[in-house]
Amino acid sequence: MDVTEATALIADMGRKARAAAQILSRAPTAQKAAALRAAAAGIRARAIPILAANAADMARATESGLAPALLDRLRLDEDRLSGIAAALDAVADLPDPVGQEMDRRMPANGIVLTRVRVPLGVIGIVYESRPNVTVDAGALCLMSGNAVILRGGSEAADSNAALHQALVAGLVAADLPCDAVQLVATRDRAAVGAMLAAAGLIDVLIPRGGKALVARVQADARVPVLAHLDGNNHVYVHAAADPAMARAIVINAKLRRTGVCGAMETLLIDSGFPAAPALLTALLDAGCALRGDGRAQALDTRVTPASAEDWDTEYLDAIAAVAIVDGPTAAIAHIAAHGSGHTDAILTEDRAAADRFLAQVDSAIVLHNASTQFADGGEFGLGAEIGIATGRLHARGPVALEGLTTYKWLGRGTGQVRA
Known part of the structure; x- marks a missing residue:
């Protein structure tokens, strides 16, 4: 043709x-x-x-x-x-x-x-x-x-x-x-x-x-x-995260379905989180390859070195990048530098830290204590979705019925004329 x-x-x-x-x-x-x-x-x-x-x-x-x-x-x-x-x-x-x-x-x-x-x-x-x-x-x-x-x-x-x-x-x-x-x-x-x-x-x-x-x-x-271009989604495990919850959410966010746009691609672990080694071990033992920074590699010898490209990669596979960060400021800065504006999550029992993350991370979907795999119109109660919009105009996040409409103004007068 x-x-x-x-x-x-x-x-x-x-x-x-x-x-x-x-x-x-x-x-x-x-x-x-x-x-x-x-x-x-x-x-x-x-x-x-x-x-x-x-x-x-x-x-x-x-x-x-x-x-x-x-x-x-x-x-x-x-x-x-x-x-x-x-x-x-x-x-x-x-x-x-x-x-x-x-x-x-x-x-x-x-x-x-x-x-x-x-x-x-x-x-x-x-x-x-x-x-x-x-x-x-x-x-x-x-x-x-x-x-x-x-x-x-x-x-x-x-x-x-x-x-x-x-x-x-x-x-x-x-x-x-x-x-x-x-x-x-x-x-x-x-x-x-x-x-x-x-x-x-x-x-x-x-x-x-x-x-x-x-x-x-x-x-x-x-x-x-x-x-949206891609789903380079982050999960940040805050120092005050519950270890059992963090393990369950991180495993789900990465491995439930690796090929969906809501899958976690980068794991950020606070340097103050006490169960970081166990969290990495759980991911590795579940079959996820990890590419990390120096501090992440020091926690488990199976973590391979991350390249500069890894922080910007949507793997859509059983692979994740992992970095150790010093507090919420560093986590938010990393997401701002490498995220795609799709879906990012914080895991923490500290309400103030969660509120700050929700307010400052500029993504279409920002979650607290929940898997990024919930980035789905059906899970939002929208029935289905046409996609996750990451732009700033018209519609953002899961695009469903309302996102496929625009609006018009209707005026009903009683004979008005403008002076």
Whole structure:
């Protein structure tokens, strides 16, 4: 596919999406929810062919040498597929943001002004490896009244197509336009370039994938982008941390699932924390390789020297960087210098130290005495998420229904004219 063909394809999809978005923006909550519940039922009914499609993707990806972290994101099984269907039902049960009144006021001129939520319009999603994004993005965009154009990675093409069929069936069952959720069928990368250039057709682009993909989208897009580059997340074990709690949280934050963006990548241990050697031993014995500074290496001979690049690396693997720091000031400074603004946590029984960390660490999610693996829209009670936004404009943190809306002002007067 050449550039001209790709441009024509995305333009056609964009026009269809725009027409569908106009219908969705007026669709009743019950109708949108019915489409999602029908899609969830369709996924459950189509479990065998969906898993077969995923098995074909996994076989090709394994043969091509896809990284273990990406293979984990690609893999579906019965439990994961059940969770995908459950997420659709959960989004269907969420309050509809469209039309929600955010503000009401009546200035001296007597005009009653209300600020209400409205959909963004047409959203483009460019993503890698994760078939669940097909469903999560489709569900969130639909419930928030937006049409969406999905372009998944070629490694997940069969899985995405199978899941997309269930979404389309849900739309049909609820008498909503099929073009509300479109999947770019071609695996040619020219389609991504066409989406990046589709100003006027796509209102917002959301990339989900590796750092290279997100960086390309941010650099080349002529459409506004909502994104995060990586999840270089830190856990700081304060001197007053409970040792048993610290061990449980650190193991979970790093090793529950190493390939998710909420995984801990750097462990900071206060020089005053008495159980530091035991904490490192627990991680190492659990199969996590550690790359540390001189003081960390002195605590366990299995800790290898960290390079300058290690402090800025999102491993997405059973590897972590570890540094010994002298108090909260040093921990906060390290995060400011090396963090990606995604998710960072402090473990401590000192409330003042926790409050200071929560106030001064400038990340989208900052936690006290909890695993960074909670960086997930579902865990925040948002049903599902399109991604974790680490920028400062429009939306930050888990982007769910409200993050996919903007607002407009409505004014109701009684004949006022301005002098």
